[in-house]
Amino acid sequence: MTEILSARSLTVRYGGNTAVHDVDLGIGAGRMVAVAGANGAGKSTLVNALAGWSRGYPVVSGDVLLDGQNISRLPPHQRSRGGLQHVPEGKNVFSELTVEENLALVRLGEDHAGRFLFSRSEVIDLFPRLHERRHHKGSALSGGERQMLAMARALLAGPRILLLDEPSVGLAPRLIGEVLAVVRSLVDRGLPVLVVDQNVRAVLEFADELYLLERGRIVGHGSAASMKNDDRILKAYLGDLAVKGDLQ
Amino acid sequence: MIHYTNSVEVSSGDGSIGRSARYRKSASLLLMVIGCIIVYLLPAWLGGSTVVYGLFVTIAILSVMALGVDVVLSYLGEVSLGHTIFWAIGGYAAAIPSTTWDVNGWTTAAAAIALSVLAATMLGLATLRTREFVFSLATYAAAVVVAEITFNTDALGGSDGIVGIPPLHLPFGIADFTGRSSADLWPIAFALLLLSLGFVARFRRSRLGMQALMVQMNAPLATSSGLDAHRVRFLVFVVSAPITALAGWLYAYQRAYVGPDMFDMYFLTMMLTSIILVGTRILLASTIGVTLLLIQQNYLSIGGDGNKVVLGTVLVLMLVLWPKGLVRLIVDAIKPAVRRRQTVELNDGEVSLRKESARSR
Amino acid sequence: MNVAQQAINGLVIGSGYACVALGWTILLGAARLVNFAHGQMYMLAAFICWFILTRSGIGYPLAAAISIVAMALLGVGMQLMMGRLVMTQNLTSLMIVTLGFGYILQGVAGLLFGGAPHTITTELVQQKIQFGDVWFTSQELLIFVVTLILYGVVWLVLQRTRQGAIIRSVAEDPKLAQLFGIDSRSVYIAIFVLEAVLVALAAVLVAPRTPILTSMGFEEVIITFVIVVLGGIGNVGGALIVGMLLGLFTSFFGALVTPAYTTAAIFAVLLAFLIAKPEGLRTR
Numbered sequence: 001m002t003e004i005l006s007a008r009s010l011t012v013r014y015g016g017n018t019a020v021h022d023v024d025l026g027i028g029a030g031r032m033v034a035v036a037g038a039n040g041a042g043k044s045t046l047v048n049a050l051a052g053w054s055r056g057y058p059v060v061s062g063d064v065l066l067d068g069q070n071i072s073r074l075p076p077h078q079r080s081r082g083g084l085q086h087v088p089e090g091k092n093v094f095s096e097l098t099v100e101e102n103l104a105l106v107r108l109g110e111d112h113a114g115r116f117l118f119s120r121s122e123v124i125d126l127f128p129r130l131h132e133r134r135h136h137k138g139s140a141l142s143g144g145e146r147q148m149l150a151m152a153r154a155l156l157a158g159p160r161i162l163l164l165d166e167p168s169v170g171l172a173p174r175l176i177g178e179v180l181a182v183v184r185s186l187v188d189r190g191l192p193v194l195v196v197d198q199n200v201r202a203v204l205e206f207a208d209e210l211y212l213l214e215r216g217r218i219v220g221h222g223s224a225a226s227m228k229n230d231d232r233i234l235k236a237y238l239g240d241l242a243v244k245g246d247l248q
Numbered sequence: 249m250i251h252y253t254n255s256v257e258v259s260s261g262d263g264s265i266g267r268s269a270r271y272r273k274s275a276s277l278l279l280m281v282i283g284c285i286i287v288y289l290l291p292a293w294l295g296g297s298t299v300v301y302g303l304f305v306t307i308a309i310l311s312v313m314a315l316g317v318d319v320v321l322s323y324l325g326e327v328s329l330g331h332t333i334f335w336a337i338g339g340y341a342a343a344i345p346s347t348t349w350d351v352n353g354w355t356t357a358a359a360a361i362a363l364s365v366l367a368a369t370m371l372g373l374a375t376l377r378t379r380e381f382v383f384s385l386a387t388y389a390a391a392v393v394v395a396e397i398t399f400n401t402d403a404l405g406g407s408d409g410i411v412g413i414p415p416l417h418l419p420f421g422i423a424d425f426t427g428r429s430s431a432d433l434w435p436i437a438f439a440l441l442l443l444s445l446g447f448v449a450r451f452r453r454s455r456l457g458m459q460a461l462m463v464q465m466n467a468p469l470a471t472s473s474g475l476d477a478h479r480v481r482f483l484v485f486v487v488s489a490p491i492t493a494l495a496g497w498l499y500a501y502q503r504a505y506v507g508p509d510m511f512d513m514y515f516l517t518m519m520l521t522s523i524i525l526v527g528t529r530i531l532l533a534s535t536i537g538v539t540l541l542l543i544q545q546n547y548l549s550i551g552g553d554g555n556k557v558v559l560g561t562v563l564v565l566m567l568v569l570w571p572k573g574l575v576r577l578i579v580d581a582i583k584p585a586v587r588r589r590q591t592v593e594l595n596d597g598e599v600s601l602r603k604e605s606a607r608s609r
Numbered sequence: 610m611n612v613a614q615q616a617i618n619g620l621v622i623g624s625g626y627a628c629v630a631l632g633w634t635i636l637l638g639a640a641r642l643v644n645f646a647h648g649q650m651y652m653l654a655a656f657i658c659w660f661i662l663t664r665s666g667i668g669y670p671l672a673a674a675i676s677i678v679a680m681a682l683l684g685v686g687m688q689l690m691m692g693r694l695v696m697t698q699n700l701t702s703l704m705i706v707t708l709g710f711g712y713i714l715q716g717v718a719g720l721l722f723g724g725a726p727h728t729i730t731t732e733l734v735q736q737k738i739q740f741g742d743v744w745f746t747s748q749e750l751l752i753f754v755v756t757l758i759l760y761g762v763v764w765l766v767l768q769r770t771r772q773g774a775i776i777r778s779v780a781e782d783p784k785l786a787q788l789f790g791i792d793s794r795s796v797y798i799a800i801f802v803l804e805a806v807l808v809a810l811a812a813v814l815v816a817p818r819t820p821i822l823t824s825m826g827f828e829e830v831i832i833t834f835v836i837v838v839l840g841g842i843g844n845v846g847g848a849l850i851v852g853m854l855l856g857l858f859t860s861f862f863g864a865l866v867t868p869a870y871t872t873a874a875i876f877a878v879l880l881a882f883l884i885a886k887p888e889g890l891r892t893r
């Protein structure tokens with residue numbers, strides 16, 4: 001299986017605190033890969049490091065490969081232009097810009113090889129709400145609408161791969177399934193997706209495989225079907241007594 | 249002996265450790281006294297010429313001037329660009345009463361303190377809620393405007409300033425001090441420097457000093473734990489003003505003249521550069537910084553405009569290359585790997601340094 | 610007092626103020642950058658223009674253009690040096706750095722051009738346009754017209770173009786902009802170059818009205834500051850209006866009270882505003 005995006009011995013430190021420890025992972029073509037773990041396990045730090053991005057000042061070592069090319073030295077805007085589309089956790093759209101302007105910021109690069117191109121109308125079909133609210137400022141959108149806008153802009157940029165950090169946060173339970181179903185439909189068209197989400201139960205319905213992260217280390221990896229029966233997952237996320245976002 | 253009552257004994261039970269701490273304390277006190285005596289005698293040893301005394305007095309004066317700004321910069325984290333006002337107030341408070349009524353130095357010093365506190369109160373109240381660049385700009389604007397008013401007001405000497413300030417006269421009860429030349433003024437300048445440093449050292453340990461640090465580190469937290477951040481900021485600003493004013497006061501006597509040139513960018517740049525060159529929250533920063541800069545301007549001078557370029561370049565390069573100042577730079581150079589390995593996970597400053605140098609781009 | 614004439618003078622002064630303030634308004638609004646070297650950049654641009662005019666046969670328009678290009682290059686250089694501080698949004702250090710730059714520019718200008726006052730002579734300053742008992746010079750008309758056009762263009766670019774949206778996005782969140790494929794660092798450089806170009810343009814337009822000195826530049830910073838604060842930080846339309854109003858205020862205050870204290874009076878207005886409405890200063 002060819003891996004579109006992979007990490008080799010990825011380690012991320014904040015000051016003296018190692019948030020991601022020697023992680024190897026790969027996302028193959030047309031695969032939806034989930035990363036699960038408790039709060040503070042290092043999930044966001046991991047995906048941010050793949051995108052070469054952070055709001056803090058981490059020290060990153062190890063390699064990130066996009067289509068076999070080492071992109072570890074590229075700044076985040078160049079990774080984005082190269083098709084590595086990341087939708088971060090938290091604030092991920094511009095609140096001073098309208099929906100229209102948020103979307104217009106994105107430009108496709110010259111090199112279309114290996115990229116999944118979405119036309120404006122396809123994206124609007126996926127997220128019709130955005131069209132209705134196109135003249136509203138980002139600050140006037142609901143949490144769910146912001147998530148949609150953030151995903152829409154990532155699609156318009158012609159992704160090779162999509163990284164989604166907590167796409168379902170703040171969504172009504174019914175919407176979580178809807179958003180993940182949209183993501184799955186993209187994956188079925190061939191777009192590889194790496195998704196981090198607290199709703200492990202919902203994610204496992206849609207994802208192909210899952211990595212389990214604990215204190216910055218990968219402690220489990222397997223197909224979604226096998227991970228459903230993994231003890232740790234069962235205990236922490238799927239069992240009846242499961243506490244969401246269990247603090248180890 | 250005041251020192252003992254002041255100090256907090258770490259080990260109350262163990263007398264021997266308490267005694268050794270006390271010995272260390274007296275030893276450092278002794279060293280300080282010896283250091284002061286050496287510095288005091290230094291201009292005489294360096295030949296005792298007018299030029300040398302002039303340089304030493306100027307260093308002392310400008311160090312005290314910068315110390316006022318340092319208090320605001322180090323303990324509030326704000327850049328006051330309005331301290332030239334207090335500097336000039338000190339100068340004019342010395343000039344006008346002494347030329348008009350021939351009063352002695354105590355009176356003019358009291359006037360300098362009172363007027364600078366008054367001005368700082370007014371400026372502090374007006375800028376109470378402003379932060380960062382708005383605060384800096386507002387204080388800067390105030391300085392430019394006060395300069396303009398001074399320049400245009402005949403009662404303040406207008407653009408000519410005030411000439412013919414009499415020698416500094418300070419009656420001490422038993423004996424009187426009267427001085428005009430730099431050599432005469434050196435004891436006074438040195439005493440003023442020591443007093444100011446002592447004042448700031450006390451301020452650092454005072455409640456207000458602690459509170460100011462808390463407000464600077466985390467204003468919301470400080471506020472939620474019951475501190476009135478506005479009040480603390482205001483008080484620190486007011487406290488800093490008379491320090492700079494007294495420097496201006498002595499400067500007037502040294503030059504026997506004051507004028508609107510006290511608002512010159514030179515003094516402002518000098519205040520900031522001397523501190524940034526050495527580092528914030530270092531008691532002697534302004535003294536060391538001013539000394540280095542004045543040595544350049546006096547002995548390695550490349551002309552007025554050239555010196556401006558040097559001073560500005562020092563300021564820019566320090567902030568761009570070593571924003572923590574020379575002291576940190578030297579400390580890091582002297583104590584390399586050992587210290588780093590031991591403290592990397594504990595020492596806050598060290599970590600933030602590493603963060604800056606090792607940021608992934 | 611000739612009220613109509615004072616009003617015209619006020620509008621001319623005001624458009625000069627607004628013109629000088631435009632670059633900084635964008636810089637502050639869009640990039641959270643303060644530039645204390647603004648006044649010295651104004652001074653340097655004026656001197657470069659004067660120098661070319663007096664030392665060569667080149668005419669005013671071309672001399673002005675060269676001066677603007679020179680300032681653009683200077684802007685690139687300054688921004689490259691400040692790059693890291695800008696990306697980490699270390700506003701306090703940035704402020705002091707620009708203050709240092711201003712001091713360097715003053716020193717350099719002193720070395721190059723000396724301390725004596727000079728005047729930039731253009732034909733437009735001598736051409737008088739008279740309507741009844743009011744008059745103004747062609748240069749003043751030019752200042753007024755160019756300022757209005759500049760504000761219009763800048764407003765359109767910021768609000769209606771993708772480039773404008775990029776600038777606003779970087780202003781709001783430079784880190785997030787990177788994920789949109791935007792190179793925030795280059796955008797900052799572009800904004801700073803724009804500031805340098807606009808202040809140079811303002812200098813070559815406005816400076817011919819009065820003698821120039823290498824020590825000037827402080828008033829420009831103060832007036833710009835007042836305009837930016839009263840107009841609302843980053844608000845281009847507000848800056849134009851406040852600039853014009855301040856011009857009228859200056860003109861009438863000078864005629865009715867005294868011209869010596871106009872800056873002080875303007876600053877009094879600002880202080881009143883700071884005390885009455887400090888929340889008007891929040892930078893988002």
Ligand SMILES: Nc1ncnc2c1ncn2[C@@H]1O[C@H](COP(=O)(O)OP(=O)(O)OP(=O)(O)O)[C@@H](O)[C@H]1O
Pocket residue numbers: 014019037038039040041042043044045046055056057089
């Ligand atoms: N900007 C930062 N500066 C310093 N430490 C950070 C920073 N961001 C995260 N960390 C630390 O890194 C570790 C991992 O954080 P991370 O945000 O990656 O966790 P997470 O798995 O995404 O958690 P959550 O489920 O809450 O989103 C935590 O211990 C956190 O404290």
Ligand SMILES: [Mg+2]
Pocket residue numbers: 043044045089165
């Ligand atoms: Mg997270």
